[in-house]
Amino acid sequence: MTRGAASTSHGHAILGLLGDNRRVSQDVAELAAWVERTLDTGRIDLTRLPAEASTRQFFRVSTGVSTFVAMLSPPDTEDNPRFARLTDLFRKHGLRTPQVHAVDFDRGMLLLEDLGERDFAAAYAGGEIDVAVEAAVVDLVKLQTVVSDDIPPYTTTRFADELAIFTDWLLGRLVGIDVPPAYDGVADALIEATQSVPPRTVHRDYHCRNLIWRNDATVGIVDFQDALFGPACYDIASLLRDCYVEFDEARIATWRQHFFALADLHCAESTFNRAFDLTAIQRQLKAVGIFARLYLGRGRSSHLGDIAPVLGRVSRLARHYPETAEFADWIGVELLPRVVDRLEEDSCGR
Numbered sequence: 070m071t072r073g074a075a076s077t078s079h080g081h082a083i084l085g086l087l088g089d090n091r092r093v094s095q096d097v098a099e100l101a102a103w104v105e106r107t108l109d110t111g112r113i114d115l116t117r118l119p120a121e122a123s124t125r126q127f128f129r130v131s132t133g134v135s136t137f138v139a140m141l142s143p144p145d146t147e148d149n150p151r152f153a154r155l156t157d158l159f160r161k162h163g164l165r166t167p168q169v170h171a172v173d174f175d176r177g178m179l180l181l182e183d184l185g186e187r188d189f190a191a192a193y194a195g196g197e198i199d200v201a202v203e204a205a206v207v208d209l210v211k212l213q214t215v216v217s218d219d220i221p222p223y224t225t226t227r228f229a230d231e232l233a234i235f236t237d238w239l240l241g242r243l244v245g246i247d248v249p250p251a252y253d254g255v256a257d258a259l260i261e262a263t264q265s266v267p268p269r270t271v272h273r274d275y276h277c278r279n280l281i282w283r284n285d286a287t288v289g290i291v292d293f294q295d296a297l298f299g300p301a302c303y304d305i306a307s308l309l310r311d312c313y314v315e316f317d318e319a320r321i322a323t324w325r326q327h328f329f330a331l332a333d334l335h336c337a338e339s340t341f342n343r344a345f346d347l348t349a350i351q352r353q354l355k356a357v358g359i360f361a362r363l364y365l366g367r368g369r370s371s372h373l374g375d376i377a378p379v380l381g382r383v384s385r386l387a388r389h390y391p392e393t394a395e396f397a398d399w400i401g402v403e404l405l406p407r408v409v410d411r412l413e414e415d416s417c418g419r
Contacts, residue, residue, distance in 0.1 A: 097126070100141050103178050104130055107171045108137075115139065119278075123292075129183065137170065140179040149174050152294040154219050156181075162215050164208060165289045184281045184289030192282035193314055201282050202308070202324055205275070208288045209304050210331045213269035216298075220270055223299025228260045232351065234358030239376070243361040244407045251399040258392035259354075262347035263300040267334050271297050275304035276311045301334050302345040303352070310349035310386070312356045312379050346386055350393065353383050373412055380405055 101115050110132050118127040118138070124146050130137040142149050149172070156166040168182040192201045236248050272279075273295045281289030305328045309321045316324075325345060329338055357379050360372035380400055387397035 189277035223297035231355040235354040238361040259351040269301040271299040306349040
């Protein structure tokens, strides 16, 4: 057996999950046993896959002949039936979301199609930026045409709650400072911008780690279970102003214009461009708040290294708008140094 693999009584190997001398958790062992029974095979290999800010766990399943993805998704926190309905809905609209092969909703176990191992982050690193982004833009336009009762509205209250993650978890808990006067009016301006463009179906996490660049040059789409009906600029802002990669402004402008031409939104392009930037700021403030919450609330330091770069990009972008310019300066002068100091202190203690 491969070094670092842990075996269970069911005859499968759990690869890449645990270090030496650690036990496989009971829920993962039960998932592996369920997958074996479902596939009617005597042995599988299970390898943990990276997960974003979720309570779900993902594993690549190999039978030696085929591969699948097993999802362990707690039914008390995740709406797994909705996940299955949405992936079927998106597939019917020509999008490559994973086919569901089997489910046990009571235990939160799903066996899914394996869309591939190479996400957009890897494609970008390999130099396939323009072709991948072009394909993602085309698929995003297609996704925006989906309409369903399973996709509720993205309300202004939800946007406000998301910004509160930033003020609560990043400012209050991670850095330990009060909300500054420079933030007065910023939340209202950001939320107002989201309402200035037509609503469409929104994936809500349409970025390089949730898009798979497949061998046939098509896009696999995952992590879509929180889709809502909201601002048409949201997902293109997520794609082009990604928290995990930074594109130059000329490229962003070209891709944004291309999306706008395809999307047929019936609003002024200048209005769309402003909403695009301010929605990106809203999304990135929420994101750094979530990164802080992952660390402080769940002990996950995986996203700490992204906080300062994202705040830097927020500050540079926010300077271009009068509603956010003072806040942008405050981020650069006051917040970023404190964040860096706090993270350096914690890294020394880890």
